[in-house]
Amino acid sequence: MKAVTDAEFDQTVLKSDKPVLVDFWAEWCGPCRQVSPILEELSQDHGDKLTFLKMNVDENPVTPSNYRVTGIPTINVYVNGELAKSIVGAKPKAALLKELSDFTA
Secondary structure (H helix, E strand, O other), X not given: OEEOOHHHHHHHHHOOOOOEEEEXXXXXXXXXXXXXXXXXXXXXXXXXXOEEEEEEOOOOXXXXXXXXXXXXXXXXXXXXXXXXXXXXXXXOHHHHHHHOHHHHO
């Protein structure tokens, strides 16, 4: 999954023609490391319908603050420049698939 920065966020995420999933994470976050390979798998399976990106909250504090990301991992999905879904905490693959079904069908 490609990384996105605060500087790139508006152009890459909010102005995207297709829905964008952003995984807010940090190196020191154990649950983030658990969910990362699941998101990699989902990006392989559903990358045609949904753009998958990740943002390191330690290196990019502005965007998480703007979207009130207070816990990680937080997975946000943006559609047409708007926050469409927010998933907080590490979830198993089946639960993530269910949560994202509106965007992957």
